[in-house]
Amino acid sequence: xxxxxxxxxxxxxxxMRRTADGYAPAPGWLAAQMAAMPELADPRMPSYDIHEYDxxxxxxxxxxxxxxxxxxxxxxxxxxxxxFIVLHGTDTMAYTASALPFFLQGLAKPVIITGSQIxxxxxxxxxxxxxxxxxxxxxxxxxxxxxxxxxxxxxRGCRAVKVDAAGLDAFDSxxxxxxxxxxxxIQIDRTHLGGQxxxxxxxxxxxxxxxxxxxxxxxxxxxxxxxxxxxxxxxxLRNVLQPPLQGxxxxxxxxxxxxxxxxxxxxxLAEATGRGVVVVAITQCLAGAVRLGEYAAGSALARxxxxxxxxxxxxxxxxxxxxxxxAGYGPEVVKQKLGESLCGELTVAPGRIAG
Numbered sequence: 001x002x003x004x005x006x007x008x009x010x011x012x013x014x015x016m017r018r019t020a021d022g023y024a025p026a027p028g029w030l031a032a033q034m035a036a037m038p039e040l041a042d043p044r045m046p047s048y049d050i051h052e053y054d055x056x057x058x059x060x061x062x063x064x065x066x067x068x069x070x071x072x073x074x075x076x077x078x079x080x081x082x083x084f085i086v087l088h089g090t091d092t093m094a095y096t097a098s099a100l101p102f103f104l105q106g107l108a109k110p111v112i113i114t115g116s117q118i119x120x121x122x123x124x125x126x127x128x129x130x131x132x133x134x135x136x137x138x139x140x141x142x143x144x145x146x147x148x149x150x151x152x153x154x155x156r157g158c159r160a161v162k163v164d165a166a167g168l169d170a171f172d173s174x175x176x177x178x179x180x181x182x183x184x185x186i187q188i189d190r191t192h193l194g195g196q197x198x199x200x201x202x203x204x205x206x207x208x209x210x211x212x213x214x215x216x217x218x219x220x221x222x223x224x225x226x227x228x229x230x231x232x233x234x235x236x237l238r239n240v241l242q243p244p245l246q247g248x249x250x251x252x253x254x255x256x257x258x259x260x261x262x263x264x265x266x267x268x269l270a271e272a273t274g275r276g277v278v279v280v281a282i283t284q285c286l287a288g289a290v291r292l293g294e295y296a297a298g299s300a301l302a303r304x305x306x307x308x309x310x311x312x313x314x315x316x317x318x319x320x321x322x323x324x325x326x327a328g329y330g331p332e333v334v335k336q337k338l339g340e341s342l343c344g345e346l347t348v349a350p351g352r353i354a355g
């Protein structure tokens with residue numbers, strides 16, 4: 001029997017059409033385009049059902065509540081399908097790909113997020129290849145993870161970043177190898193798949209319950225991000241750290257360094273962490289990891305209460321903070337879990353759940 005796929009169409013370039021104001025999503029347009037594709041009628045292709053979201057969103061308009069809604073959607077249809085495709089705009093695709101693995105822990109079926117730089121309706125496009133390949137992988141390959149497929153690479157979702165605004169090879173995974181590469185053949189590297197995903201079936205989580213799918217709305221979390229830059233005013237950072245902020249991703253220099261000669265800057269951080277704001281440092285560099293004790297400038301951040309985000313991407317660190325606070329954890333537990341790999345989002349020492 002052919003495999004069945006659930007396609008969640010959230011919006012994005014892949015299903016847009018030309019308008020007088022430029023490309024824009026249009027209800028029913030993607031389904032009509034797919035129905036006209038002879039490749040999808042081939043008996044070797046899986047059957048599929050499309051759930052078109054209302055409203056369709058340019059991904060620039062995505063909010064954390066939309067991540068939760070996509071997770072709920074997958075959970076609600078989990079038993080009826082062999083795999084899931086999430087069609088999404090590229091601008092914030094890496095955020096959604098980073099958030100869903102936390103919400104869908106215990107996942108035992110493929111969830112592949114994809115989209116395109118050129119709409120499916122255009123004669124020359126990358127949408128057709130991304131869509132068909134994602135569907136084949138989701139139907140035929142045992143990849144029990146949330147993945148991002150784009151430009152002939154299958155990436156772990158919580159390791160992916162967008163690296164090109166215009167190229168067709170728009171995403172990369174700087175700190176983790178691809179899960180698969182696509183050429184003449186589809187080659188999946190099983191040595192890098194996450195074994196922790198298949199431990200138990202996805203199910204609805206209760207507030208604060210770890211290790212299973214977060215499929216219902218929970219407490220609202222307020223988190224943010226701040227990028228260090230030469231000449232920053234401590235007052236600017238102080239304003240960012242004001243209540244109700246619960247957690248902050250601090251994009252530091254290099255291996256996790258900051259201006260250790262700026263006493264006012266360090267005092268702002270210490271005051272915030274002292275009242276329970278969780279500040280996690282990640283590197284501004286595309287690749288590499290934070291090691292707060294390697295330089296004096298990093299040790300100063302650690303003394304101010306900043307914790308290491310290791311080799312997480314900025315997107316994964318932000319989504320992880322949102323997930324943990326939304327699940328009802330307090331600051332001390334959040335800090336502990338930020339150093340653990342919950343779904344392969346960071347590389348940790350042997351003996352712990354590894355990425």
